[in-house]
Amino acid sequence: MATWGMVFDLRRCIGCNACAVACKQENSLPDGVFFTKTLSEEVGEFPDVTRTYVPTICNHCEDAPCERVCPTGATYTRADGIVMVDREKCIGCGTCIVACPYDQRTRLEPEMLDEGLFGGGRLTPFEEQGIGRFTVGTVVKCTFCHERVDAGLQPACVSTCPTEARIFGDLDDPTSRPRRLIQERRGRQPLAEKNTNPRVFYID
Amino acid sequence: MIASKRIGDGTFRVGVGLQKAWGLHMATAFFFGEAGAGLYFVSQFFDFVLGMVVGLALVLFGKAGGHVLHLGQPLRGWRALAKVRTSWVSRGLAAILVFVVAGSLHVADAMTGMLPAFVSQLVAAAALVSCFVIMVYQGFAMSHSSAIALWSGGQMPIASLTYALLNGVLLTLVLGFGEPFLAEQPETVRLLQVFAVALMLYGLVTVLSLLHGARHASEAGRESVMLLLRGGFARWFVPLVIGLGLVVSALMMLAAPPAFSWMLAIAGLELTGYYAFRVLVFKAGGYDPALSYAYRFRH
Numbered sequence: 001m002a003t004w005g006m007v008f009d010l011r012r013c014i015g016c017n018a019c020a021v022a023c024k025q026e027n028s029l030p031d032g033v034f035f036t037k038t039l040s041e042e043v044g045e046f047p048d049v050t051r052t053y054v055p056t057i058c059n060h061c062e063d064a065p066c067e068r069v070c071p072t073g074a075t076y077t078r079a080d081g082i083v084m085v086d087r088e089k090c091i092g093c094g095t096c097i098v099a100c101p102y103d104q105r106t107r108l109e110p111e112m113l114d115e116g117l118f119g120g121g122r123l124t125p126f127e128e129q130g131i132g133r134f135t136v137g138t139v140v141k142c143t144f145c146h147e148r149v150d151a152g153l154q155p156a157c158v159s160t161c162p163t164e165a166r167i168f169g170d171l172d173d174p175t176s177r178p179r180r181l182i183q184e185r186r187g188r189q190p191l192a193e194k195n196t197n198p199r200v201f202y203i204d
Numbered sequence: 205m206i207a208s209k210r211i212g213d214g215t216f217r218v219g220v221g222l223q224k225a226w227g228l229h230m231a232t233a234f235f236f237g238e239a240g241a242g243l244y245f246v247s248q249f250f251d252f253v254l255g256m257v258v259g260l261a262l263v264l265f266g267k268a269g270g271h272v273l274h275l276g277q278p279l280r281g282w283r284a285l286a287k288v289r290t291s292w293v294s295r296g297l298a299a300i301l302v303f304v305v306a307g308s309l310h311v312a313d314a315m316t317g318m319l320p321a322f323v324s325q326l327v328a329a330a331a332l333v334s335c336f337v338i339m340v341y342q343g344f345a346m347s348h349s350s351a352i353a354l355w356s357g358g359q360m361p362i363a364s365l366t367y368a369l370l371n372g373v374l375l376t377l378v379l380g381f382g383e384p385f386l387a388e389q390p391e392t393v394r395l396l397q398v399f400a401v402a403l404m405l406y407g408l409v410t411v412l413s414l415l416h417g418a419r420h421a422s423e424a425g426r427e428s429v430m431l432l433l434r435g436g437f438a439r440w441f442v443p444l445v446i447g448l449g450l451v452v453s454a455l456m457m458l459a460a461p462p463a464f465s466w467m468l469a470i471a472g473l474e475l476t477g478y479y480a481f482r483v484l485v486f487k488a489g490g491y492d493p494a495l496s497y498a499y500r501f502r503h
Contacts, residue, residue: 039495041218054218054495069348071284071293091283092276094225095293101351103221103491107276137276190494194350202495 002170003081004144005199006158007178007187008055012165015040015053019157019166026145026156028130030112035104035142036157055165057157058083058104058142059190059198066096066105074139081171081199082144090138097139101194105141108134144168171199220427223352223489229274231482234342236266238364239475241338242372243379244307248332250385250392253314255376260307263300263338292345299337306330339368352489353425357417363410367478370403374471381464390462397457404454404474411445411481424490431488441484449477 015038023029023036039054060083067075067083074089075096085096097105113136116123123131134140145155153159158168169176178201181187187201240262247255272278285301288294310331313319319327343361350356373396380386386393415432418425432441453473460466 037216039216039218052218056494065348065350068290069293069345071287071291071297072280073286074283089280089283089286090277091280093271093274093284093293094230094276095291095345095349097225098223098355098489099349099351101491102494103223103351107225135277139276191492 001079003172003199004149004168005060005081005171005178005201006057006144006155007167007181007201007203009165009167009181010052010054010202010204012163013038013053013055014163014165015051016162018160018162019055022156022160023142026148028127028133029140030108030127030131030134031115031117032112033106033108033140035140056102056104056190057200058100058144059102059196059200060142060144061196061198063195063197065099065101065194065196069095069099071095078146080149082146082149083141084143084146085139085141087135087138087140090135092137092139094139101191101196102198105139107139108136110136218493218495220424220490220493222487223491226274226486226489228483229270231270231479231486233267233270233274234482235479236262236270237338237342238368239371239375239478240264240266241303241335242368242370243375244303244372245332245335245339245369246372246376247380248310248328248335250376250380251314252376252380252383252385253311254383255379256307256311256314258375258379259335259372260304260311264304267338268300292341292348296338296341296345299334299341302330303334303338306334340365351491352428353421353492354414354418354428354485354489357414357421359410359414359417363407363414363481366403366407366410367481370400370407370474371478373400373403374467374474377467378464378471381467393462397460400470401454401457404450404457408446408450408454411450422492424492428488428490431490432484437484437488440480441488444480445477445484447477448473449480450474453477 017038019036020034020038027035029035036055036057039056041052041054043050043052060081064075064077064083067077071093072089072091074086075083076086077083092107094107097107113131113134114121116127148155154168158166167178167181169178171179173179181203182201185203187203189198189201240259243262244256244259247259272281275281284294284297286294288298306327309319309327313324313327340361343364346355347358347360377393377396415429419429431437453470456466456470460470
């Protein structure tokens with residue numbers, strides 16, 4: 001069984017946000033919900049200024065605090081390491097949201113689903129086909145596009161990234177690309193001091 | 205500089221972001237939980253039935269009501285009992301259920317003497333233990349979240365216990381004023397007053413320790429403390445939580461004559477400060493920049 005993980009190559013990310021668009025399209029995400037975000041930051045002072053881009057996503061932590069604190073067992077980890085939320089069990093208490101050091105979870109509020117992307121409560125056909133995936137009041141997050149992964153495909157954000165800044169694969173396989181990149185370029189985990197052991201790494 | 209000082213404002217920038225998952229409803233639930241459980245805890249020592257009934261009602265309607273308003277799917281709330289082994293929310297719910305049943309039985313028994321002696325003692329013990337869990341578990345539920353530096357310190361459960369006991373003592377002094385167990389024993393009133401002052405001083409040190417720990421814990425902790433002491437929340441936190449809630453009420457208690465109006469005023473000030481503490485500590489809770497580490501290794 002593979003253990004899925006992802007590597008972000010910070011040298012390659014250009015902040016185009018194609019990943020966020022692909023993610024929203026793949027998962028039919030309502031307005032205000034993002035499973036992946038590209039943060040930006042200006043570094044330096046004029047005239048020596050640059051803007052850096054930092055893609056973020058659920059880190060599918062090995063020791064996931066969201067899973068530990070969930071009172072219903074709605075958050076669970078699959079055998080392949082993907083951390084999931086069972087929307088039938090989730091009560092929307094938000095404990096997982098305040099426990100996630102990476103702020104990668106969102107509770108679906110009624111207005112997110114009712115208003116529609118263009119407001120006024122009118123849903124487009126695209127939104128109508130996607131709305132059935134969600135339950136108001138429950139928590140949602142990135143699933144590494146588990147349906148695609150189960151079908152042997154890459155997550156939508158990885159397939160879409162034009163610069164190949166996102167590399168997805170089996171972290172248990174010493175020959176996989178993410179594993180080699182982590183070893184060769186000293187991949188680092190975000191907020192490693194939180195002891196969550198994320199399965200997402202950053203290289204530069 | 206690890207990350208920009210910018211507080212999360214809806215734009216996707218590197219910086220400290222404030223949590224928004226737990227808000228006013230949760231703060232209200234926490235408030236009623238610790239006020240009600242504290243009142244019941246102190247009242248049971250004096251067999252003060254009115255205090256026990258009010259304490260039970262505060263937990264049952266105030267705390268549970270706040271949680272129901274907060275939950276995204278309240279009808280599934282019973283599922284929160286599923287993970288008692290790992291989740292403080294589950295443990296808290298279990299304690300609430302035991303407390304409501306055992307506390308109600310104990311009150312009925314205190315009024316009618318309907319239970320055999322052994323069962324009566326068992327019920328009283330169950331009520332007291334579950335009540336104690338309610339007094340502390342909220343602090344553990346918050347400090348269990350390593351994501352938010354302001355909450356994750358070990359002082360949070362101590363703050364919960366201190367505030368719960370303080371609320372209990374003050375509400376007992378108010379509700380029990382004129383009752384035989386206080387009116388006929390002035391030394392008990394004096395003892396509770398001294399106990400209240402001690403708890404206020406201890407609470408003050410606990411709150412300051414909490415801030416001190418968060419200040420030196422991380423970027424987000426520093427930002428949270430700045431918000432509470434110098435930023436947007438300072439105009440509420442300093443005068444209400446520190447000033448009226450702990451310092452002024454302690455001074456008033458030291459000078460208080462045995463009069464109902466004084467006890468009521470002191471309890472009002474302290475409870476106002478405590479509610480402000482709950483709301484503001486929720487609002488000021490911030491996440492560290494997710495990439496502070498990545499940023500550091502890049503430079």
